[in-house]
Amino acid sequence: MTLVKARTPQIIAGNQKPLFTGNDWDFDTIRRIHDACEAVAGPQLGLSWYPNQIEIITAEQMLDAYASIGMPLFYKHWSFGKHFAQHEAGYRRGLMGLAYEIVINSDPCISYVMEENTATMQTLVIAHAAFGHNHFFKNNYLFRQWTDAEGILDYLDFAKGFIARCEERYGHQAVEQVLDAAHALMSQGVHRYPRKKRPDLASEQRRERERIEHGEQIYNDLWRTLPQKTGAVRSDLAAERRKALLELPQENILYFLEKVAPRLRPWQREILRIVRLVAQYFYPQRQTKVMNEGCATYCHYRIMNALSESGQITEAAYLEFLQSHTNVIRQPNYDDRSYGGHNPYAIGFAMMQDIARIAEQPTEEDRAWFPDIAGVGDAMAVLRDCWENYRDESFIQQFLSPKLMRDLRLFHVVDDPEEPELRVEAIHDERGYRKLRRSFARQYDVAWLDPDIEVVDVDLEGDRRLILHHKAINRITLQKDDAKRVLQHLADLWGYDVVLKEVEPATGAVLGEITASARPIFF
Amino acid sequence: MHIVDRRLNPGGKSLPNRQRFLRRVKDVAQRAVRESAREKDIKDLGKDGRVTVPVDGVREPRFSRQPGTGLQDHILPGNKTYVEGDTIERPPGSGGGRGSGEGGEGGENSEDAFRFVLTREEFLELFLEDLELPDLAKRRLAVVETEGLRRAGYTVTGSPANLALTRTLRNSMSRRIALKRPKPDEVAALEARLDALAEGHPERPDLEQALFRLRERAKRIPYVDPIDLRFRRFEPYPRPIAQAVMFCLMDVSGSMTEHMKDLAKRFYILLHIFLTRRYRHVEIVFIRHTDRATEVDEETFFGSRETGGTLVSSALVEMKRVIAERYDPNDWNIYAAQASDGDNVSSDGPTSTELLRSHILPACQHFAYLEVGDENGPRAGFVEHRTTLWRTYEAIAKAGGPIAMRKVNHRREIYPVFRELFGRKEGRAEAEA
Numbered sequence: 028m029t030l031v032k033a034r035t036p037q038i039i040a041g042n043q044k045p046l047f048t049g050n051d052w053d054f055d056t057i058r059r060i061h062d063a064c065e066a067v068a069g070p071q072l073g074l075s076w077y078p079n080q081i082e083i084i085t086a087e088q089m090l091d092a093y094a095s096i097g098m099p100l101f102y103k104h105w106s107f108g109k110h111f112a113q114h115e116a117g118y119r120r121g122l123m124g125l126a127y128e129i130v131i132n133s134d135p136c137i138s139y140v141m142e143e144n145t146a147t148m149q150t151l152v153i154a155h156a157a158f159g160h161n162h163f164f165k166n167n168y169l170f171r172q173w174t175d176a177e178g179i180l181d182y183l184d185f186a187k188g189f190i191a192r193c194e195e196r197y198g199h200q201a202v203e204q205v206l207d208a209a210h211a212l213m214s215q216g217v218h219r220y221p222r223k224k225r226p227d228l229a230s231e232q233r234r235e236r237e238r239i240e241h242g243e244q245i246y247n248d249l250w251r252t253l254p255q256k257t258g259a260v261r262s263d264l265a266a267e268r269r270k271a272l273l274e275l276p277q278e279n280i281l282y283f284l285e286k287v288a289p290r291l292r293p294w295q296r297e298i299l300r301i302v303r304l305v306a307q308y309f310y311p312q313r314q315t316k317v318m319n320e321g322c323a324t325y326c327h328y329r330i331m332n333a334l335s336e337s338g339q340i341t342e343a344a345y346l347e348f349l350q351s352h353t354n355v356i357r358q359p360n361y362d363d364r365s366y367g368g369h370n371p372y373a374i375g376f377a378m379m380q381d382i383a384r385i386a387e388q389p390t391e392e393d394r395a396w397f398p399d400i401a402g403v404g405d406a407m408a409v410l411r412d413c414w415e416n417y418r419d420e421s422f423i424q425q426f427l428s429p430k431l432m433r434d435l436r437l438f439h440v441v442d443d444p445e446e447p448e449l450r451v452e453a454i455h456d457e458r459g460y461r462k463l464r465r466s467f468a469r470q471y472d473v474a475w476l477d478p479d480i481e482v483v484d485v486d487l488e489g490d491r492r493l494i495l496h497h498k499a500i501n502r503i504t505l506q507k508d509d510a511k512r513v514l515q516h517l518a519d520l521w522g523y524d525v526v527l528k529e530v531e532p533a534t535g536a537v538l539g540e541i542t543a544s545a546r547p548i549f550f
Numbered sequence: 551m552h553i554v555d556r557r558l559n560p561g562g563k564s565l566p567n568r569q570r571f572l573r574r575v576k577d578v579a580q581r582a583v584r585e586s587a588r589e590k591d592i593k594d595l596g597k598d599g600r601v602t603v604p605v606d607g608v609r610e611p612r613f614s615r616q617p618g619t620g621l622q623d624h625i626l627p628g629n630k631t632y633v634e635g636d637t638i639e640r641p642p643g644s645g646g647g648r649g650s651g652e653g654g655e656g657g658e659n660s661e662d663a664f665r666f667v668l669t670r671e672e673f674l675e676l677f678l679e680d681l682e683l684p685d686l687a688k689r690r691l692a693v694v695e696t697e698g699l700r701r702a703g704y705t706v707t708g709s710p711a712n713l714a715l716t717r718t719l720r721n722s723m724s725r726r727i728a729l730k731r732p733k734p735d736e737v738a739a740l741e742a743r744l745d746a747l748a749e750g751h752p753e754r755p756d757l758e759q760a761l762f763r764l765r766e767r768a769k770r771i772p773y774v775d776p777i778d779l780r781f782r783r784f785e786p787y788p789r790p791i792a793q794a795v796m797f798c799l800m801d802v803s804g805s806m807t808e809h810m811k812d813l814a815k816r817f818y819i820l821l822h823i824f825l826t827r828r829y830r831h832v833e834i835v836f837i838r839h840t841d842r843a844t845e846v847d848e849e850t851f852f853g854s855r856e857t858g859g860t861l862v863s864s865a866l867v868e869m870k871r872v873i874a875e876r877y878d879p880n881d882w883n884i885y886a887a888q889a890s891d892g893d894n895v896s897s898d899g900p901t902s903t904e905l906l907r908s909h910i911l912p913a914c915q916h917f918a919y920l921e922v923g924d925e926n927g928p929r930a931g932f933v934e935h936r937t938t939l940w941r942t943y944e945a946i947a948k949a950g951g952p953i954a955m956r957k958v959n960h961r962r963e964i965y966p967v968f969r970e971l972f973g974r975k976e977g978r979a980e981a982e983a
Contacts, residue, residue: 214612509611
C-alpha cells in the first residue's frame, strides 16, 4: 500500500508564503502553524474541538509524562518509578525513541510537544493531536459518556493530594499496599455499561402507591385460599434478594469492594475509588485505539496536504512529513521479523482512506456492501459520523471493506489445542469476508479481550467467602501465577477468603479453582 | 490557543516515584549490586551502575489469559499462499499460534529480568551499606578535638588576608568627616581660583595661605589610619570528631605473583572507596614492603612495581615509627589492614609477634590480615598448607588479640571477605558462626 499520493499541481492563486523554512521554530512559528491548521480543520474538514493548549517540553519531561501514564499530574507510586526506569533505560540505550507528542483528553485540550521536534514535526503533531485527537475526544460518544474533560485535571489534583495526605497520616507502606492491590484489579474496575439510576424517595413512594392501587383493583379473595409456598423456594428467594441488594453479579470488582468490603477503612475505600475512576477515565481510550489514531492520522494527512497545496509548507518539509507519516503507518506482514501485531495507525488510517474512497468513488462491490455511504459524495460527513458514533469493534464490524481485506491480505487462523495443526479458517475471498470481518472486529472488543470475571455471590451473614467466576470463553483459562497474586490482593482487601472458579459458560462446567485467604496487613 | 513553555519547569518529577521504587527493590538491588561487584573491576565501581533486578519483587500482576489454553483466534495480515481449510504445522516450542503478537509465549517471560541504571550515589549507598569501622565509638567520646573555625565578629588585629575592607573604610570615612579632612574637590577648586588670578593680585596671599592650610590638614589627617583597620575574626571551636587512621600494609615481594598483587590491590581499592566515602576524617597511610618498608603515596602504592625478599617485621617497624611520629594512640583510632601471601623468613616470626603484641596491637582498634593465595586455591585432597605468617598471627589471635584473618584465592571472594572484615558487629558474628 503506497501512501505517496499523486499531488495535484499547486494552485497558483492559493500560493501563499511558507509558514517556515528550515528546521527551526519559535513561539510565533507555532502560533502561525496552529492558525494555519485551524483554517484547514474548521472550514475544510468540519472538525470541532476543545480550545487548544500547546505545551513545549523537554525529553526528560516527556519521560516523566510517560511514567505517569501521560497525565500532567498524578499520585505517587513505585510502579511509575519502575516504568520511568524502564523507559529511561530504553531511551538511553537508543532502543526506543520518544513520542513526538502526548495529548490529554481535557478541556482545554493539552498537547505536549517535544522541543527537539523540527518545525515540520511540530506542524505534523499539532495537526495530529491538537486537531485530530482533540476532535475525537470531544465528539466520540464513549468519551462524552464516560469522561469529564473539564474535571479530570482537578480530580487528579485532588487524588494526588489525598494520597499524599494518606501517606503522611498512615505511612507509606499502608498506602502502598492498598494501591498495589487496587492496581492489580484496575482492569476489573470499570463499568462497561451505564448503570441504572437509583430511584429517589419521591419516585419510590409514587411507585409504591401505584402498586397498592393496582393491588386493590385486581383484588380477588380467591388467591387467599391457595396453598403456601414451600420453605426451599423461600430460601432461594432469600439468596435472590441478597444478590439483588449487593447488585450481584458485579463485574466491577473495585466498585464492589469499595461499597461492600466489610473491613476497609474510609480512606482505603477512597483510594479504591480513585484508582477505579482513573481506570474508568482511560477505558474509552482502550476501546478506540484504531479509531482514535486513525482519525488523528487521517486529519494530519489531510491538513498537511492542504498546507502543502496552498504553498504554506515547502517541498522539503512535505517530504520530511511523508517520511515520518509512512513510518507511522507501516504494517509488517505476519511473517516479517518486525511483526508485532496489528498497527492501529495503519489499520485506522487505511480504513479512513477507504471510507473516503467509498463515499466519493465507489465500485459496484462497495455499493452492494455499503449502500448507505457509497457515493454520497461528502466523505468528511461520513467520517465525522463514524468518529462520533462507533468504537473499534463496531467500526470494524461495520466498515471494513472487502477491498481493504484484500489489500491487507488478512487471514484467520484457529489454534485449537485439541487438534495437531493450526487451521486456516477464512481468507480474503468471497466466502471469507464476513467471517473474517466478524472475528477481526472481536479482536478489538475489549470486553471480549479482558477476562470476564464477576463477583457472583457472598454470604455476608455467614462465612463471608467471596465467590467469583471467570467465564472461560473457548476454554481459555487464566494465567495461573498472576491470577493467584491478584486474588491474594483481592482477599487482602476483602478481609476474608476468596475463591475464583473458572467456569465454561456453555456447559457450566468448572475448569479450575483458585483460592486465597486474607493476610492481616490492612486491618 | 495558548502556548506554554514548560521546559523551565523543575525536572525530576519522577524522583519521588523513583525513591519509592528503590525502597521497594532495595533488597534485590543490594544483592544485584554485590553480584555485579564480584566480577567487575573494582576501579570501575559505581561508574556504571547498571543493575538487573529479578522481576519478582516488582511484578505488577493482572488477570490475563493463559496463552496456549483453549481455542485461540489469530487474524494476521500478509497472506500469500494459504486458502481456506489449509492446515499449518504448529511452530515448534510454542503452544500458541504463530505470530500471535501479544498472546504468544513471550507473555510470561518477557518481564523476567528488569534492568535499570542506578546513579553512582545510589550504587555506592547500596554497595557500602552496613559497613563500618569496628569500635570507632570507643574513642569518639574521649576525643573532642579543637577543629574547625567559625566567624566571630571583628578584631583590630589580624592578618592582611582577613582585612574587612568595608568595615575599615566605613570607620575611615566617619573619622574623616568628624575631623573635617578637606576633600580633594575643595583643594582643586582653590587651586583653580589661584591659577585664575594674575600674578600679584591682592587676594593671592590669602588664597595661598588657605590652600597651604588645607594641604597641611589633609596631610595630618590620613585617609586610612591604623585605628580604622578591622579584621574578620575567626574563632576556633571544639567539634567532636572521630579521628581515625588506616594503615595499609602490602607485601610486594618477589613471592607475590601478579595474581596475588591483583587481589591485594583490589582489596585496598575497596577499602579506599569505603573509607573515603563513609568517613570524612579518615587518614590513610600506605606502607609497602619487601625486606624493607617505605611509606608511599597512593599512586605509588597502587601503581608501581618492586621486587625483593620478604621481611614482614620491616612493615611493622615502619608502622610503629609513623604512629610514634604522627598518630598518638590516645587521640586516634588506629586501624590496619595487611595483605600478604604469608611467606616470611622464619627467623622473623618472633620479631613480628613481639612487635605486634607489644606495640602495634595495643595501639590498634582493629587489625585485619588478608592472605592472598593462588587462583586455583589449595589443591583438592591436600591439607591446606598454613603459611608462616598465618601461624604467627593465629597464635596471637588465639591469645585474644584484636586481629581478624581471612584468606582469599579468587577475586570474587574479595567483596564477601571485605564485608566479613568490616561488616557491622552483628553481621560479622553471623558470618563467622
